[in-house]
Amino acid sequence: MVDEQRTEIDIEASIRGLMPTYVKLQQAECHPDERMFCNNCRTSIVDLHRNCPSCSYDLCLKCCRDVRTGELFRSNSAVEIRYEDRGKDYLHAGQVDDTNTTLRKAACREDSTDNYLYCPTSRDIREGDVEHFQKHWVKGEPVIVRDVLEFTSGLSWEPMVMWRALREKTKSRAGFEHFAVKAIDCLDWCEVEINIHQFFRGYTDGRAHSNYWPEMLKLKDWPPANAFEERLPRHGAEFISALPFQEYTDPRYGILNLAVKLPKNILKPDMGPKTYIAYGLAQELGRGDSVTKLHCDMSDAKEENASNSVIFSDADLHAKDGYLDNRELVPDISGQPAWKKKPSGKLCGSHGSASQDEYVERGSDGIDRVGSGEMMADEKPSVSGQGTESISAEDGALWDIFRREDSEKLQAYLRKHCREFRHLHCCPIDKVVHPIHDQIFYLTLEHKRKLKEEFGIEPWTFVQKLGEAVFIPAGCAHQVRNLKSCIKVALDFVSPENVDECIRLTEEFRDLPQDHRAKEDKLEVKKMMVHATSKAVEKLQKYRSRGGEQTEEEAEEDGEDDGSGAAAEQDRR
Incomplete structure (x- = not known):
């Protein structure tokens, strides 16, 4: 960033015919509640930039460079992708159980040392295990923390309890029970408006088309x-209070959370907490599954499974003939559509025992594998008959997290097979801007098998249980499928170990088309770095000026930074 600024000052000096040291820079006006963005690439502006005095158009230094090289408009073309609404008829047409160890097996990569994920308990962390977490975190590996609800007061996270709590806080409760929310229907990925009480009833009782x-x-x-x-x-x-590794995750006092370093009078990015409430089903349907599609967060993230609920326990669910339209599927080399093939391969997983054609498959190597693949069009799926008895009461969601170094191969696979996936209105995907940032793909068990077969990569795959927190490093593409109705609470943070990856992602998002969903720089990580560095230098200078002694105010402030302030506040509550 410093080199870019020096280059721009040299260019400005050359334009004015001055020495660089004589160039006087005008101070830009920026109110505390205002964010400054480059009007071209939408990247946040931290320091030097160019501004048009007539129309107040701001341009970052990298876009200034692009102007001079003739590459400014490379990302300005809008991409329009249309999905046809074909109506309701068209819409309907491994993991070894290591929960008792320190580690959880989540992949079967050959000649690899990262097949196991660090999986401590909340009690382990309270006894001091931050260093062990950091050894895995600095390598870009996810971490699973078990039993995070063990030391809480036992407050219920069931949706009806949360709903009543929200009603109590609402000033006017008149008509609250008739309040409608906009939810996503995973069958066609369109918004539907539903009464909030009906939505929560469907969470526990289930709903069907x-x-x-x-x-x-x-x-x-x-x-x-x-x-x-x-x-x-x-x-x-x-x-x-239940946050593991509060040095990183605490949104107010986390000493290793760079998002905390922003001054109080500056508009801050929304880092959470946020809740995600979704229905779920153990069986992989292949269409209409309750999933979070493949994507990559700009920052580090932590997601906690706070509540599970079994749905469709007694329902006899079945599909129409023609569930998949053969004419739209790309056949494989043998000429058979992908949905007629049974899955195979070595994808790891963990679960209880089950027969091979049930939800959990056991391979010849003795490893249980999650899922039963795409089903035949004339099969009649029944929850009670598809091996869901092997799903425990604590199992909540199936996670697939990819390594950063596998990103290019993953993108190549998705571009190659994009027509085999469906998105809005269940239409096949015709155009891809960025296979990960578009968030339009979900890889089924069959696709994960093909991915390993063709490109030699596989994700970490594991089942998140009730009360488990999953830490996802920035830059790791991931997807989630709910095995049951789940309530998850998510929180974003920015760790020093992954700040370089956050900056890399910012540059990657910068090159997306103007109207892309992920285009805007919502994190402003460069601004966080400037303020974090400035604060550290200021403290160091004061500390040295006093010969290594701290004032009472500085000691109190450091006490808040190291998390003791958060603990004291929690004790008062």
């Missing part, structure tokens, strides 16, 4: 406001 096909609904970022702790204060306090 008119032909008995399971109706999978998702409610993102609920309650619909940034101030989660204001709308649900007791749940917010409970969540903060």
Whole structure:
């Protein structure tokens, strides 16, 4: 960044015919509640930039460089992707159980030392295990923390309890029970409006379409406001108190969370907490599954499974003939559509025992594998008859997290097979801008088998249980499928180990088309770095000027930074 600034000052000096030291820079006006972005690439502006005095158009230094090299408009072309709504008829047409160890097996990569994920308990962390976490975190490996609810007050996270708590905080409760929310229907990925009480009833009792096909609904970022702790204060306090590795995750006092270093008078990015409430089903349907599609977060993230609920326990669900339209599927080399093939390969997983054609498959190597692959069009899926008895009460969601170094191969596979995937209105995917940032793909068991067969890569695959927290490093593409109805609470943070990856992602997002969903620089990690560095230098200078002694105010401030302030506040609560 410093080199870019020096180059731009030299160019400005050359334009004015001055020495660089004589160039006087004008101070830009920026209000505390305002964010400065480059009007071309939408990257946040931290320091030097160019500004048009007539129209207030701001341009970052990298775009200035692109102007001079003639590459400024390379990312400006809008990409329009249209999906045709073909109606309701068209819409319906491994893991070894290592929960008792320090580690959990999540992959079967040959000649690899990262097949196991670090999986401590909350009790382990309280006894001091940050160094062990850091050894895995610095290598870009996910971490699973078990039993995070063990030391909480036991506040219920069931949706009806949260709903009643929200009603208590709402000033006017008139008509609240008739309040409608917008949820995502995972069958066609379109928004549907549903009464909030009906949505929560469907969470526990289940819902189905008119032909008995399971109706999978998702409610993102609920309650619909940034101030989660204001709308649900007791749940917010409970969540903060249960955070593992609070040096990194605490949104107020985390000493290793760069997002905390932003001054109080600056508009801050929304880092959470946020809740995601979604239905789920153990069987992989292949269409209409309750999933979070493959994507990559700009920052580090932590997701906790706070509640599970079994749905469709007694329902006899079945599919229409013609569930998959053969004419739209690309056949493989043998000429057989992909949905007629049974899965094979060595994908690791963990679960209880089950027969081979049930939800959990046992391979010849004795490893249980999650899923039964795409089903035949004339099969009639029944939850009670598809091996879901092997799903325990604690199992909540199936995770696939890819290594950063496998990103290019993963993207190549998705571009090659994009027509085999479906998105809006269940239409085949015709155009791909960025296979990961578009968030339009979900890799089924069959696709994961083909990915390993063709490109030699596989994700870490594991089942997240009730009360487990998953830490996802920035830059790791991941996807999730709910095995049951789940409530997850997510929180973003920026760790020093992954700040370089956050910057790399910012540059990657910068090159996306102007109208892309991931284009905007919402994190502003460069601004975080500037303030974090400035704060560290300021403290160091004061510390040295006093011969290594701290004032009472500085000691109190450091006490807040190291998390003791958060603990004291929690004790008061």
